[in-house]
Amino acid sequence: MSDDSLPSPTDGRPGGPVAAVIPAAGRGVRLGPGAPKALRTLGGTPMLVHAVRAMAASRAVSLVVVVAPPDGTAEVKSLLDAHPLPERTDVLVVPGGETRQESVGRGLDALPPGHEIVLVHDAARPLVPVDTVDAVIEAVRDGAVAVVPALPLADTVKQVEPARTPGGPEPVLATPDRSRLRAVQTPQGFDRATLIHAHETVTDDVTDDASMVEQLGEPVVTVPGHEEAFKVTRPLDLILAEAVLARRRLNDGF
Numbered sequence: 001m002s003d004d005s006l007p008s009p010t011d012g013r014p015g016g017p018v019a020a021v022i023p024a025a026g027r028g029v030r031l032g033p034g035a036p037k038a039l040r041t042l043g044g045t046p047m048l049v050h051a052v053r054a055m056a057a058s059r060a061v062s063l064v065v066v067v068a069p070p071d072g073t074a075e076v077k078s079l080l081d082a083h084p085l086p087e088r089t090d091v092l093v094v095p096g097g098e099t100r101q102e103s104v105g106r107g108l109d110a111l112p113p114g115h116e117i118v119l120v121h122d123a124a125r126p127l128v129p130v131d132t133v134d135a136v137i138e139a140v141r142d143g144a145v146a147v148v149p150a151l152p153l154a155d156t157v158k159q160v161e162p163a164r165t166p167g168g169p170e171p172v173l174a175t176p177d178r179s180r181l182r183a184v185q186t187p188q189g190f191d192r193a194t195l196i197h198a199h200e201t202v203t204d205d206v207t208d209d210a211s212m213v214e215q216l217g218e219p220v221v222t223v224p225g226h227e228e229a230f231k232v233t234r235p236l237d238l239i240l241a242e243a244v245l246a247r248r249r250l251n252d253g254f
């Protein structure tokens with residue numbers, strides 16, 4: 001998508017440059033032993049570098065704030081120096097916190113003035129296509145205060161009473177109507193002031209930023225997500241990610 005197709009800052013809607021915050025301070029223990037998840041390589045390039053490039057691929061994004069493990073900030077800085085971005089995009093690296101929420105909060109604290117739209121994108125979703133990033137930005141520019149990319153579910157979902165011992169049987173409490181459920185991805189896009197207010201106000205444990213905005217009573221909307229925006233969580237996801245990259249390389253070669 002070109003800059004020309006995005007609404008201008010003068011038409012009454014939030015315009016101007018977009019910042020992306022990438023929490024990358026998690027240890028990623030579900031992937032098994034090895035390097036911190038964001039530093040695992042895909043196609044020879046660290047997952048975090050893929051995620052940063054995926055944000056910088058949008059011409060609207062002029063700043064990427066990477067939230068690094070507190071003891072790995074210098075390593076992440078030199079990694080990003082070794083993998084430069086397009087000239088239009090600046091990068092900042094800041095130390096993360098104990099939880100994802102805290103890490104995102106530290107990223108927000110580091111934002112300079114001038115970016116009224118903020119994306120929050122998991123480092124663990126390295127392959128999100130630029131069209132999905134631009135669709136999220138466009139929905140915020142169109143007036144939504146919080147936007148999440150979302151996909152319908154393939155599996156039926158059960159609500160259970162968690163077992164007392166791992167692997168034990170779990171009584172099923174309910175089966176929500178699958179047609180009304182969505183799996184949500186990142187980048188999630190926000191009006192900056194709303195997201196900052198949510199982070200200052202909501203202290204509950206949450207797994208995404210949009211749910212904090214929901215707790216403020218503000219509307220959150222979805223746009224179509226993409227199957228290649230999946231989260232690399234378990235060993236099998238690494239194999240899938242390598243396959244997606246191999247297919248992209250093959251397609252780019254023709």
Ligand code: C5P
Pocket residue numbers: 022023024025026027038067096097098099100101103104122123124125207233
């Ligand atoms: O654990 P989960 O997969 O939900 O983590 C999502 C994202 O949040 C990952 O990119 C991870 O690096 C990041 N995270 C963080 N700081 C933490 C925990 C997770 O930046 N303390």
